[in-house]
Amino acid sequence: MIGHARNLARLLTIARVLARHDALFPLESIALLQPVVLAARAVSRRRVEGRPGQKLAAAFTELGPTFIKLGQALSIRADLLGEEVAADLAELQDALPPFPFAETRKAVETELGQPLETLFSAFDERPVAAASIAQVHFAVTTPDAEGRTREVAVKVLRPGVEEAFQRDVELIHWLARLAETAQPGTRRLRPVETARAFEDAVVMEMDLRFEAAAACEVAENFADDDTFRVPEIDWTRTGRRVMTLERVHGTPMSDRAGLAAAGHDPVDLVTRVSNAFFRMVFRDGFFHADLHPGNIFVADDGTIVAVDFGIMGRVDRQTRRHLGEMLLSFLTGNYRRAAEIHFEAGWVGPDQSVDAFTQACRSIAQPIFGRPLAEISIARLLGQLFHVTETFNMHTQPQLLMLQKSMLVTEGVGRTLAPDVNMWELARPLIESWMADNLGPQARIKDGLTVLGDSVDRLPRILASAESVLTKIQNKGVLLDADSAHALRGNRRSFMQVLPWILVLVLAVLLYFN
Incomplete structure (x- = not known):
């Protein structure tokens, strides 16, 4: 009950912002929310010029980081909002005023456990980019053991962004469940699954170690490609809330x-x-x-x-x-x-x-x-x-x-x-x-053999699990006569006798196609 009241209070605040931008239409489609829509319209209704998607984008910008990210996520869901609205949300600028340098210093020193001057010989206090989740500063590392310094870019999470996101994502989940319950026809569009995917994506985006790992994975994939590359990550100056990488x-x-x-x-x-x-x-x-x-x-x-x-x-x-x-x-x-x-x-x-x-x-x-x-x-x-x-x-x-x-x-x-x-x-x-x-045909055969190989790899575990279940069933006195149990064990032994020949056949076919 407390959760419902908290979500309803937050929803009223959001509805008022949507009403100020004449962008209540996403809530109007949910019948159970009509009282909220009417109340918000009564106290905050304005006539605003522009397309519905432009109004919604402006409202999301005012609502802050979570809703900017939500707008970007919804820009790929033309099936939910229509092509024109989705296209307008795609133009949503992920940019906010920068936060003070004192907060940047605090985040870097807290995350990396050292004074800023120990890590960097120069650090530009003015960010070169400030988005909804993080901002970026240029810097120069302190000399390494060989006396070399490097020009880097340092990405720092916004203060309090995790708490703000957690509060808003709880509401998004609540609305998704409400939509599926009140309007079963929306289940085809998987609003609950979409909300979960949105949460997973932003949670990963707010842990900069995940972004650093993604960059490294792509760099490895393109290690032999001289036409495309990824900046090198400085892992010694990277943590959950701070990421340092080569300046481009x-x-x-x-x-x-x-x-x-x-x-x-x-x-x-x-x-x-x-x-x-x-x-x-x-x-x-x-x-x-x-x-x-x-x-x-x-x-x-x-x-x-x-x-x-x-x-x-x-x-x-x-x-x-x-x-x-x-x-x-x-x-x-x-x-x-x-x-x-x-x-x-x-x-x-x-x-x-x-x-x-x-x-x-x-x-x-x-x-x-x-x-x-x-x-x-x-x-x-x-x-x-x-x-x-x-x-x-x-x-x-x-x-x-x-x-x-x-x-x-x-x-x-x-x-x-x-x-x-x-x-x-x-x-x-x-x-x-x-x-x-x-x-091609050869690729299909290889894929089929790969699936077969994976299945063979899993068989011992499956059989072991089956035997464990069989033992538990027998110990608990479930109706399973001795002949059936003996037959099951006999089938297992028979299969294990044939398994080597299956492996030989798979190996021979793989060698032939390679």
Whole structure:
């Protein structure tokens, strides 16, 4: 009861802010919240110019860090708010006034356990960036054992941001549960699961060790790539609330004039960005989910340098295969196969019509692929697919929504630099190579053998667990006669006798295909 009262009080405060910005529409859709909406409108209603999404973005900015992050998360959920609102939320600026340098010093010294001057020989008190969760300062490290110093960037969490987030996320969970209870039709959109995913993502973003680890993982994935790199992390000056990394020297991708003055070929840069993004998604299954121009720099030698690994996405191997085959089917006009993949992946239920979904796929793809090559957008294709989810009772796939948003942002980078080219066409050799390696017959056999190998690896544990359960059942006197128990043990022995031959067969096939 206390929790409900606390959430209701916080909701009234939020509703008043939404009302001041004429942005109550997200709450108006929940019937149980109508009294809250009416009260907020009565005391704070204003007429504000602009689109609904712009009003909502302004309200979220006033509500602070948690709601700025929530707005960014909702910008990939056109299925919840509509395409126009989602697009406006995508423009939400994650920027707030900087907090005082005294707080920065306190955070660094408390987290790292040493005076600031012991860690850094120079530290710029003015932050170069101040966002909702953290701000960044440039600094120079104190000399190491060999007398060398390094230019670094130091990211520091905002004071009190964790407590503010915990208070607001409790309300978000409450609203998600309320929506599912009051409006069962929303369950298809998984509001409770979405709230949990949002909490998990921001909790990880507020522990800067996770961001540092993500940067290191991407750096390892691209260790042999001379076209893309990640700044090196200084782990001795990194903790939960402070992260120190190599300072990046280069031209921001957003600075077209600067890139041109430095002599960089825009088509070459777009190729490098698209190749890096494709490798992250399809080769590694671990991708930068916020690859906007402000997070990309171009070094003097043309190397792409990415920063800000707080928001990352993962796509498992099976989903990558489904996604790759689906895109290939769309590109070749095989809409029937594109529809079948949705059923095979479990994205559309078996009670739906494959023929009807094939028709929907054609209606989505043909207007997109009928455009000039430079205007073809794979991200727009995925976005249109998600728009038909309600018709076919298609369950929301959060990992694909994040991927679609990331592709849209990356395509925006390409269109900014080279509006007359299609970034996926530039990456076509890489895409075709990946598809040949991962979607061909030989790849299918290898995948099948991998699954079989994993199953074989698990069998001893499964059998041991089964025997343990059998023993417990017998000890507790459950009706299981001696003949049945003997047969179960006999089957186990028989299987273990055959198991070596299964392993030999698997090994022989693997050697043949390698």
